[in-house]
Amino acid sequence: MWATAATATALAVVTGVLVTNGGAGGGGTAQAAKRPAPHAVRTALRTLAVEAEGDQAASGKRDTGPFSLLGLSWTKPAAELPGTVRVRARAAGTGSWGAWQSLGTEGDGTGQPESTRGATEPLWVGPSDGVQVDVDGHGSALPAGLRLELVDPGKSPAPDPASDAGPAAFVADEEPAEGTAAEEGTAGTGAASSPASAESTPDGATSQAAESPTPGASAPVAPSAPASPTAPASPSAPAKPTATTPAVGAPATPPPTAPPSTAPRPPIVTRAQWGADESMDDEAPEYGTKVAAVFVHHTVDANSYSCAQSPAMVRAIRTYHIKTNGWKDVGYHFLVDKCGTIFEGRKGGVDLPVIGAHTYGFNTDTTGIAVLGDYNEAAPSSAAKTAIARIAAWKLGQYKEDPTGKVGLVAGADGSGTGGKFKKGQTVTLNRISGHRDGYATECPGTRLYAALPEIRTLAGGSVAGLRITGFTGAGVSGTKAWTKGPATVRWSATTPSTLVNRYEVLVDGKVAVTAKATATSAALTFASGTHTVAVRGVHVSGKASTTATTTVVVDKTAPSFTTKPSTALRTGTVGSTSVPVALKWAATDAAALKEVRLTKPSAATYGPTTRSASLTAKPAATTTWSLTAYDQAGNTASASTTSAPAILQESSGKKTGKWTTKSSSSYLGGKSYSSSAKNASLTYTFTGRGASLVFSRASTSGQVYVYVDGAKKATVDLRSSTTKYRDAQWTTAWSTSGKHTVKVVVMATKGRPTITTDGLVYLK
Numbered sequence: 136m137w138a139t140a141a142t143a144t145a146l147a148v149v150t151g152v153l154v155t156n157g158g159a160g161g162g163g164t165a166q167a168a169k170r171p172a173p174h175a176v177r178t179a180l181r182t183l184a185v186e187a188e189g190d191q192a193a194s195g196k197r198d199t200g201p202f203s204l205l206g207l208s209w210t211k212p213a214a215e216l217p218g219t220v221r222v223r224a225r226a227a228g229t230g231s232w233g234a235w236q237s238l239g240t241e242g243d244g245t246g247q248p249e250s251t252r253g254a255t256e257p258l259w260v261g262p263s264d265g266v267q268v269d270v271d272g273h274g275s276a277l278p279a280g281l282r283l284e285l286v287d288p289g290k291s292p293a294p295d296p297a298s299d300a301g302p303a304a305f306v307a308d309e310e311p312a313e314g315t316a317a318e319e320g321t322a323g324t325g326a327a328s329s330p331a332s333a334e335s336t337p338d339g340a341t342s343q344a345a346e347s348p349t350p351g352a353s354a355p356v357a358p359s360a361p362a363s364p365t366a367p368a369s370p371s372a373p374a375k376p377t378a379t380t381p382a383v384g385a386p387a388t389p390p391p392t393a394p395p396s397t398a399p400r401p402p403i404v405t406r407a408q409w410g411a412d413e414s415m416d417d418e419a420p421e422y423g424t425k426v427a428a429v430f431v432h433h434t435v436d437a438n439s440y441s442c443a444q445s446p447a448m449v450r451a452i453r454t455y456h457i458k459t460n461g462w463k464d465v466g467y468h469f470l471v472d473k474c475g476t477i478f479e480g481r482k483g484g485v486d487l488p489v490i491g492a493h494t495y496g497f498n499t500d501t502t503g504i505a506v507l508g509d510y511n512e513a514a515p516s517s518a519a520k521t522a523i524a525r526i527a528a529w530k531l532g533q534y535k536e537d538p539t540g541k542v543g544l545v546a547g548a549d550g551s552g553t554g555g556k557f558k559k560g561q562t563v564t565l566n567r568i569s570g571h572r573d574g575y576a577t578e579c580p581g582t583r584l585y586a587a588l589p590e591i592r593t594l595a596g597g598s599v600a601g602l603r604i605t606g607f608t609g610a611g612v613s614g615t616k617a618w619t620k621g622p623a624t625v626r627w628s629a630t631t632p633s634t635l636v637n638r639y640e641v642l643v644d645g646k647v648a649v650t651a652k653a654t655a656t657s658a659a660l661t662f663a664s665g666t667h668t669v670a671v672r673g674v675h676v677s678g679k680a681s682t683t684a685t686t687t688v689v690v691d692k693t694a695p696s697f698t699t700k701p702s703t704a705l706r707t708g709t710v711g712s713t714s715v716p717v718a719l720k721w722a723a724t725d726a727a728a729l730k731e732v733r734l735t736k737p738s739a740a741t742y743g744p745t746t747r748s749a750s751l752t753a754k755p756a757a758t759t760t761w762s763l764t765a766y767d768q769a770g771n772t773a774s775a776s777t778t779s780a781p782a783i784l785q786e787s788s789g790k791k792t793g794k795w796t797t798k799s800s801s802s803y804l805g806g807k808s809y810s811s812s813a814k815n816a817s818l819t820y821t822f823t824g825r826g827a828s829l830v831f832s833r834a835s836t837s838g839q840v841y842v843y844v845d846g847a848k849k850a851t852v853d854l855r856s857s858t859t860k861y862r863d864a865q866w867t868t869a870w871s872t873s874g875k876h877t878v879k880v881v882v883m884a885t886k887g888r889p890t891i892t893t894d895g896l897v898y899l900k
Contacts, residue, residue, distance in 0.1 A: 176410030178454040179287040183266065187281050190218065190272030194283075198265050201227060202285035203444075204436075204451035205266060206257040207238055208459050210280030212250035216240045217275035220255055222283075225265030232267075233260065239435050239578075251461025253278060257286070259436035259448050259507075284459045288447035292410045390422050393486040397532035398676035401525035401634065403469070403485055404478045409446040411453065413482070418463040420483025421490045423500040425534045427542050429527045430494040431588060432467065432505040432571045433580040438513050442474035448507055449478045456492070466492035467505040469526050475518030477526060480505075486533070494574040495555050496546040497563075502530045510581030520587055521632045524594035527568050528635065528676050531595070538596030538677065540567050550575070568592045594635055598681035599673030601630030607686075608657070611730050611768025616687045617669070618728055618768035619662060626657045627671045627683065640672040642682070647672075664690045691769035695725035699747075701763050703779040704869045705828040705899050706750060710804065710862045714752040715781040715897055716828075722747055723765035723773070736762035736776070755781050755897070780900040782824070786893050789818040793882070802861040803894050808832055810892040814884030818893055821877050826869040826899035829880060832892040833860045838885035842866055845876055851883075854891055862894055873900065 181200050185192050185207070207220050220238040225231065239256035268283055406413070434452060453465035467480040468491050480503075483489035493503025504526055506519050524538075531538050543564050546557040556576050557563055563574070570588055571579035593600065605626045606612055610619035617623070625641060636653035641660065644667050649658040660669070666689050672682040699722030708716030723732050729744040737759055742749060753759045762776040786809045793816025795809045809818060820827075829842065829852075837854035852866050870876070876898075882891055 175412040175414070176289040176292060176450060178289050178412060178415070178450050180454055180458045181285040181287070183283040183285065185268055185270065185281040185283060187270070187277040187279075190274055190276060192268075192270035192277055192281055194266075194268050196225070196232070196265060196267045199263070199285055201262065201264055201287045202260075202266075203262050203288050203447060204257050204259050204286040204455060205263075206255045206284045206455060206459060207268065207270070208252045208254040208280075208282055208284050209278035210252065211278060212253045212461075214253050214278035216253065216255065216270075216272075216278055218270065218272040218277075221269045222258065222260075223267050224260040224263035227262040227264045232265070235269075236260070236437070252280075252459060254284070254455075254459050256435045257284070257452060257455045257459075259434075259440055259444075259451065261437075261440070261444070284455060286451040286454045286458075288451040288454070289410070291443075291446045291450075292408070390420075390484065390487050391424060393484065394533045396529050397535065397678055398525075398528035398635075400486070400529050401477055401522065404446070404476060405485075406479050406482060409449050409478055411450065411482075415454070416457050416463055420464075420481070420487075422483065423488040423490055425500050426488050426502050426530045427534070427536060427567070428497070428501045428544060428565060429530060429538075429568045430497065430501055430503050430571055430574060431523060431568065431580045431584065431591070432493060432503060433510045433584055434470070434505050434507050435509045435579070435581075436507055438473065438508040440472075440507065442472050442476060445470075445472040445474070445476060445478065445507060448472075449480075453480075462492050464492075467503040468493070469502070469504045470507060471504060471519050471522045471526075472507045473516045473519050475516070475522040477522050494571055496548040496550060496557060496559070497544055497574045499547055501544070502526070506580065506584060510584035511578060512581075512583065514583045515587055517632075520591050521594060521634060523568075524591050525634055527591070528595040531567055532677070536567055538567050539592045540596075541565065542567055544574075566592065568595060594631065596677040596679070597631075597675065598679040599629050599631045599636055599675050600681070601628070602671065602673045602681050602683050603628060604669070604671055604683050604686055607688075609770065610688065611728070611766075611770065612686070613728060613730075613768060615684070616689060616728070616768075618689045618691045618770075620692050620769045620771060621690060622659065622661045623688070624657050624659045625669055625671065625686075628656060629673055631673070631675065635676050637674045637676050637678070640674065642668075642670045642672055644668055662688055662690050664692075666690070689727060689769070691725075691727040691767060691771065693726050693767075694771040694773045695723055695729055695765040695767045696773055697763070697765060697775045698722045698724050701761055701775050701777040703753070703761060703777060703899065705781065705826045705864065705867045705897060707828070707864050707867060708750075708752075709860070710783070710828075710830050710864050710894075710897060712804070713754060715755050715783070716864055717751055717753045717779070717781065717899075718748055719751050719761050719763075719777075720748045721763055721775070723763075725765070725767040725771075728768040730766045730768045732763055732765045734761070735764055735774075736760055753779065753781050755783050758900075781897055782822075782900060784820050784822060784896045784898065786818065786895045789820045789880075789893075789896070792817045798892065800861075803832065804830065804862055805895070808892050808894045810890060811882050812838070812884060812889035812891075813882060814889070816882040817879055819877055819879040820896045821875070822896070822898045823873060823875045824898035824900050825871070825873040826867065827876065827878050828864040828867040828897045829878065830862055830864050830894040830897060832894055833863055833865070835859075836888045836890065838888045838891050839883040840891050841881040841883060843877075843879040843881065844868060855888065864897060869899075 185194055220240055221235045223233050223235045238258055449470050456462045456465050464482055465480045469480050470478040479485050481489050481491050490499050491503045504523055527538050541564055543562045546559055546561045549559040550557050565573050570585045571577055605628050607617050608624040610617045610623035633653045639651040639655055640647045641649040641658045651658050668685045669688050670683050670685045672680050674680045701721040703717050703719050706716045706718040732742045734740040758778055758780040760776055760778045764772050764774045766772050785805050794813040795811045798808045798810050831854050833854045833856035839853045842850040880893055
């Protein structure tokens with residue numbers, strides 16, 4: 136939203152269609168354009184009188200010619216519009232009426248001689264062909280001469296394939312070389328339209344074409360060749376033209392030299408590229424001496440626009456500023472859409488301190504940036520915030536100003552009676568990046584966008600935020616240390632967009648080892664033997680730097696070792712016809728830092744550096760090779776393996792004494808088992824191996840057994856279980872080498888639960 140107008144040629148109130156066609160223009164430096172511009176786009180302004188009675192005014196549903204933006208204006212610029220204004224539009228060609236929407240009436244620097252009419256904020260409604268308005272003064276009389284202003288922005292030109300700006304221009308990384316001219320279009324050659332006779336519009340209002348100056352006669356003079364200058368303009372807004380004003384198209388004041396910036400210029404859609412009709416206004420730009428501050432605005436349009444509509448929105452706003460407000464040009468220096476695309480606004484050169492019409496009393500030596508949309512309730516997009524920050528960094532960087540700092544600005548106009556906050560000549564301390572409301576009594580740039588200004592200041596002039604090392608490729612990291620065999624790639628991340636980063640520097644032992652582009656997120660390094668420190672420094676476009684915490688890097692070329700070679704043993708668990716529970720054991724170490732041990736055969740698994748065993752299963756009657764590889768943090772490795780073969784002895788293979796009963800069930804190994812409740816009944820297995828486990832079936836009524844190994848009693852095993860279990864290896868033993876052994880089970884005939892059921896023995900070959 137804007138709050139003041141710059142100098143404007145006195146314009147008659149035009150009712151009807153204003154058709155203009157002239158040279159595509161725009162600003163840029165005084166240097167020659169590098170490529171031709173698209174033709175200017177004709178825009179049209181249609182008006183519809185709104186009759187008022189006391190504090191009320193309304194129109195029924197009215198058919199109109201095509202329009203996409205509307206507002207309400209009245210005859211006297213100094214008059215206030217009390218109450219509320221609601222409008223709704225009919226979508227073109229559909230017959231569908233949209234919801235009622237409010238027009239902002241809070242005032243935008245009204246009562247200034249630069250404005251030819253009072254007006255509400257304009258509202259983008261999209262392509263429409265019908266309108267309805269309702270005005271309620273809430274008991275106060277409405278101003279005279281109410282009329283709807285309906286702007287048709289015309290059809291946008293085809294995208295310029297050579298343009299450096301587009302729907303996602305804010306993410307572009309390649310910038311023009313500092314100090315060179317911005318690439319702008321040349322003037323178009325379309326012929327001016329002739330005045331048309333009065334005709335009837337669909338709404339019944341009269342319509343008259345406005346005569347446009349002939350482009351050839353009014354083509355703007357490049358700022359490098361100004362006519363004789365007049366006195367400098369007021370700090371608030373340029374003075375109106377006088378008899379001594381230079382010829383049409385010549386700068387009223389000599390343009391200053393565009394200094395190089397400490398920050399790169401962002402991609403900008405030029406006036407030529409968005410189709411500005413330069414024949415619509417014939418006044419020359421006026422200049423201050425520098426850019427000391429940036430004011431952020433919003434246009435209070437609906438946020439539902441598509442970014443493909445943004446060029447049309449910019450043309451429509453400019454037409455409203457010129458033809459409704461009576462200003463010399465669009466008030467803002469730059470306009471930004473929600474996709475982050477930046478549009479050149481007021482003519483005169485994007486790299487020059489053009490005097491704008493955006494913040495009453497503070498138009499000289501400031502830049503105005505407006506975001507398309509309404510940000511009282513909606514939050515601005517990250518793309519839009521980044522775009523604002525990029526413009527601010529570039530413009531303030533031309534004059535070596537800190538975007539995060541403050542500045543004392545002198546009010547160039549008296550705010551009394553206009554809604555302004557300050558008296559003329561008053562020095563006001565403001566942030567270098569401020570909101571419109573900081574300089575004028577307004578809600579602009581909306582509650583949510585205003586709340587985002589601290590973030591935008593940091594983006595524009597702070598250090599690189601959120602910078603941290605995220606890891607190393609080719610090196611192991613644990614805590615604040617990393618280990619490598621020599622080469623490694625350091626990785627990092629930051630929350631500051633790359634478009635606001637100048638470069639990254641990788642520091643090894645405090646010195647810059649690698650300089651990387653702003654888009655980089657990693658860098659390859661090669662370390663000499665020993666211990667080193669690594670950090671990443673991000674340099675912002677403002678020149679401010681931030682540095683990550685350091686990571687200690689240790690060069691380690693020594694492989695780990697297995698201090699205990701891998702081995703297997705039988706363990707407790709459920710035995711099946713295809714799987715036997717086994718435990719794989721090992722011990723690995725490293726002189727620097729062991730990272731992990733990986734099982735590679737017969738299956739894959741990874742274990743931590745302190746793990747010494749794993750519970751696995753092996754296929755019975757088959758030899759299995761167990762292969763392990765130890766890794767240290769640097770990537771050095773050592774491998775070791777062992778082999779084993781479990782075998783199952785059915786209970787029928789054992790030598791029986793006492794009374795035993797054969798039981799049959801598919802739940803038993805081999806479908807059968809032995810059961811006994813006779814005290815001292817025994818079952819003896821003989822085998823050659825290096826480990827054994829006894830297998831039982833268990834239940835809540837199961838009793839106890841004694842276990843003898845090679846004739847010696849080794850254990851008393853209680854087989855009672857709260858849940859029924861089959862094929863349960865309940866007792867195990869192991870020997871250091873393979874040999875012939877006997878294992879005997881003796882029934883204890885425990886009181887109350889004398890029965891036990893045995894299901895064989897497993898031994899490890």
